[in-house]
Amino acid sequence: MTWRRYLLLPRLISYGLVAPRSQALAWERFWSGVGRVGPDGDVLWDAGEPAEFAQTADRLRRHADLGLPMVDLGCGSGRQARELTGLAPRVVGVDGSAAAIAHAASAGARPGLVFRVADLAEPGLGQRLVEELGPANVHIRGVLHVLDRAGRVAVAANVAALLGARGTVYLCETNPDGDPLANLYAQGARPMGLPDRLRRLVAAGIRAPRHFGPAELAETFPAPAWQVLDSGPTDIWVVPMRPGGPPERLSGFWAALRLASGSGHTA
Numbered sequence: 001m002t003w004r005r006y007l008l009l010p011r012l013i014s015y016g017l018v019a020p021r022s023q024a025l026a027w028e029r030f031w032s033g034v035g036r037v038g039p040d041g042d043v044l045w046d047a048g049e050p051a052e053f054a055q056t057a058d059r060l061r062r063h064a065d066l067g068l069p070m071v072d073l074g075c076g077s078g079r080q081a082r083e084l085t086g087l088a089p090r091v092v093g094v095d096g097s098a099a100a101i102a103h104a105a106s107a108g109a110r111p112g113l114v115f116r117v118a119d120l121a122e123p124g125l126g127q128r129l130v131e132e133l134g135p136a137n138v139h140i141r142g143v144l145h146v147l148d149r150a151g152r153v154a155v156a157a158n159v160a161a162l163l164g165a166r167g168t169v170y171l172c173e174t175n176p177d178g179d180p181l182a183n184l185y186a187q188g189a190r191p192m193g194l195p196d197r198l199r200r201l202v203a204a205g206i207r208a209p210r211h212f213g214p215a216e217l218a219e220t221f222p223a224p225a226w227q228v229l230d231s232g233p234t235d236i237w238v239v240p241m242r243p244g245g246p247p248e249r250l251s252g253f254w255a256a257l258r259l260a261s262g263s264g265h266t267a
Contacts, residue, residue, distance in 0.1 A: 023146075024096055024119070026205035031099035033200060037077040037107075039239055039247065044197045045142050046077055047247045049237035053083050055254075056170065060087055060137070063229045063256040064168035069136040071129060071162055073120050073155065074143035078104025078113075084139060085113050092133065094118050094125075121147075121154035126161030135164035140171040142236065144220065145212040152220040160225075160259060168229070168258050169221075173212035174236055175253040195241040213253045221257050231255035 020026050034042045060066065066088060072081040075093030077100065084091045093115045095101055104115045118125055120143065130136065138159050144152050159169050210216075217231065236252040 020205050023205075023207060026207075027097045028099055030200060030204035030206055031076075031097040031103065033204065034077075034099070034103060037079070037103055041239070042197060042200060043077060044201065044238050045236070046079055047237040047239045048079050049247050052235065052237045053080070055234065056080075056083075056139075056141075056172065057087060059230070059254065059256055060139075060168075060170055064137045064170065065166055066137070068167055069133045070139055071133070071136050072139045073159070074140060075104060075115065076100050078107055078115060080139065080141055081113060081115070082107065082110055085110050088112075088137065090133065092116060092129065092136075094120065094129075096120060120158065121151050123154070123157070126158030129158075130162050130164060133162075135166045136162050137167045138162050138169040140169065140173075142173060144171065144216070145173040145175070145209045146207050149219065152216070156220050163259055165259065165261075168256055170254070170256050172234060172236060172252055172254040173216075174209050174250050175211055175213045175233070176209070176251050197239060197241060217253070217255050221255075224260055227258050227260045229256040229258060 020029060037043050037046050039047055068088065069090040069092065070084050070088035072078075072084060072091060072093045075081045075095045076097075078093050081091050081093035081104065090112045091114075093101075093104055093113070095104070095115070095117065096119045098117045101115045101117050140155075140159075144155065147155065163169060214231070217228070221228075231254060234252045234254040235249040237247045237249055240246060240248055
């Protein structure tokens with residue numbers, strides 16, 4: 001497989017030639033093409049595996065004040081946000097794609113849950129939300145691993161504003177061992193074609209996931225401003241690459257953090 005993965009390059013280049021350069025446009029293009037969400041739908045990470053959310057809930061109960069509102073940054077179809085309503089009095093799901101928020105809203109109302117369209121890296125987003133909600137906890141799943149360093153730092157600044165002195169951020173990101181080509185190959189990509197759920201992402205122009213582990217955590221949420229409460233490897237469940245199969249697992253990394261005392265962020 002070491003050399004065979006490079007046979008993917010011509011197909012990837014052909015997709016790249018017609019894909020938008022802007023990631024905001026790429027995400028809107030992707031979500032606009034989604035017909036179904038959920039375990040049998042078009043969205044790779046929308047497995048909704050109960051075991052994964054049970055882990056999330058356990059970690060939040062151990063590390064977060066669940067009397068606070070919860071903001072789900074990068075909520076996509078809203079699946080995680082809906083689950084989080086069982087842990088928080090109020091949940092706000094935020095995503096940069098209007099088409100994604102349309103999917104989230106179409107699933108029906110749930111008490112205490114609202115959705116918003118906003119660029120997660122937009123300066124001042126966190127401050128605007130905290131003025132409305134007060135200090136909040138933040139949930140992030142599978143967002144930071146597709147951002148460059150500047151994007152991650154901008155999102156972290158909004159997270160800091162949201163947390164204030166009381167909130168906790170829980171994040172869970174993919175952290176594969178290989179390079180992007182190796183990971184595409186491992187997920188079933190071949191020179192003659194890609195599994196449909198993977199093809200949709202590549203064809204839309206979505207940036208390939210990067211590593212997000214301890215080094216990226218320290219760079220994005222640096223000490224002494226941030227305190228890591230706990231972290232470690234984890235599994236992220238995704239829908240099967242081939243229809244009819246069981247949910248698949250990707251190697252991931254999770255962490256729970258707070259602003260350190262005296263960091264200068266208050267609410």
